[in-house]
Amino acid sequence: MKLNDKKKAVVLYILEKIDQKADSISKAVSENFDINQNTVHKYINELSEEGIIRRIKRGKYELINNTTEYSLNRSKGDLDTDTRALDNYIEKYLEDMPENVKAIWRYTFSEMINNVMDHSEASRVKLVIEQNYLKTKIEIWDNGVGVFEKIRNYFGLPSLDDAVGELFKGKLTTDAANHSGEGIFFSSRIMDDFLILSGNKLFTHNKYDDNYVYELLGKKFKGTCVVMDLSNFSQKKLKDVFDSYSNDNGKFIKTDIMLKNMFDTIPISRSQAKRVCNRLENFSEVIIDFDNIEWMGQGFAHQIFVVYAKEHPELKLIPINMNEDVTKMYNHVIN
Numbered sequence: 001m002k003l004n005d006k007k008k009a010v011v012l013y014i015l016e017k018i019d020q021k022a023d024s025i026s027k028a029v030s031e032n033f034d035i036n037q038n039t040v041h042k043y044i045n046e047l048s049e050e051g052i053i054r055r056i057k058r059g060k061y062e063l064i065n066n067t068t069e070y071s072l073n074r075s076k077g078d079l080d081t082d083t084r085a086l087d088n089y090i091e092k093y094l095e096d097m098p099e100n101v102k103a104i105w106r107y108t109f110s111e112m113i114n115n116v117m118d119h120s121e122a123s124r125v126k127l128v129i130e131q132n133y134l135k136t137k138i139e140i141w142d143n144g145v146g147v148f149e150k151i152r153n154y155f156g157l158p159s160l161d162d163a164v165g166e167l168f169k170g171k172l173t174t175d176a177a178n179h180s181g182e183g184i185f186f187s188s189r190i191m192d193d194f195l196i197l198s199g200n201k202l203f204t205h206n207k208y209d210d211n212y213v214y215e216l217l218g219k220k221f222k223g224t225c226v227v228m229d230l231s232n233f234s235q236k237k238l239k240d241v242f243d244s245y246s247n248d249n250g251k252f253i254k255t256d257i258m259l260k261n262m263f264d265t266i267p268i269s270r271s272q273a274k275r276v277c278n279r280l281e282n283f284s285e286v287i288i289d290f291d292n293i294e295w296m297g298q299g300f301a302h303q304i305f306v307v308y309a310k311e312h313p314e315l316k317l318i319p320i321n322m323n324e325d326v327t328k329m330y331n332h333v334i335n
Helices: 005-019 025-033 037-049 082-093 099-120 147-155 160-169 183-190 210-217 238-244 270-277 298-311 324-334
Strands: 053-057 060-063 066-073 124-131 135-142 193-198 201-204 224-231 254-258 285-289 316-320
Touching (some): 005 037, 025 037, 099 147, 099 183, 147 160, 183 238, 270 298, 298 324
Parallel strands (some): 254 285
Antiparallel strands (some): 066 124, 124 135, 193 224
16 A cells, blocks of 8 residues: 555554454544545545554444464474574564564564573464564474572572562573673663563563453463564664663663563562562662552652662662652652
8 A cells, every 4th residue: 555644644543443442533634634534534545455454343343454373393493593584584574564663573573582492491482473564473492490589590590580589680691601682671771562461471561461361361372472563653762762772882781670560569678679679789770660650658659669779779760650649659758
């Protein structure tokens, strides 16, 4: 479909509304862009004729997904280098994408497949590529030891939950001589959605659809599953993400921790706070995000913002997204 700038904006809006399963799409597009509904219907018909969408019933459409699976075997050399996997299985899906999107996929896929190659001890990998006009999703399933189990054993952590928590912070690797420990951190922040599932434990910097997560959790498998998706028209740039967590010399000095993704319950205890604070001294600035946290315990708050803060005065701890109750407890302990 050949698109000028305005038509491109209209078409992408139509596709986003279809992807969101919105009602009254023609009316919404017409009002938003101040165009005739007949023009909207014309665009929808063109999208249908070109195999980009399909009609389910009157006024309802869905994006057409093309899904392909590949099996990679270490014994056949498929996991010898990241470039071999990238060139053989991924590059053809990137051909029509903008350069910034191509760069993101090349970086994130290479980082994730390198983790499989060097850390997982997997003999086989299944790649699932699902693509429609609007976005691309890649799943990487391996039959290895499991990323959280590997981290727990290597660092002597008490639980898989602790291993998941450490991944959120970045600068974590079981092979410091060959890896920086930054791949998962930056990949999770540049993707629209990023998810790691292993041992029925979940790591995600974004909020995946609950139904999709439950579907994955219900699957029995050994190893690790990484899921990434990104808009084919994303305006994101790798440099911007790297710069937002680095100093002027390019050193990785800043991290952010979303507490809602670390704990299944309200954070109340000093032991939970110590889990949050572990290794934070490796950074200069730490953002602690209280989004969706309704309350926090006095012990949790005191351990982070008084005890740990006094032990590490050079470290800047920045709490954000605190509601009224969380703010009261924060003010109580620091005052």
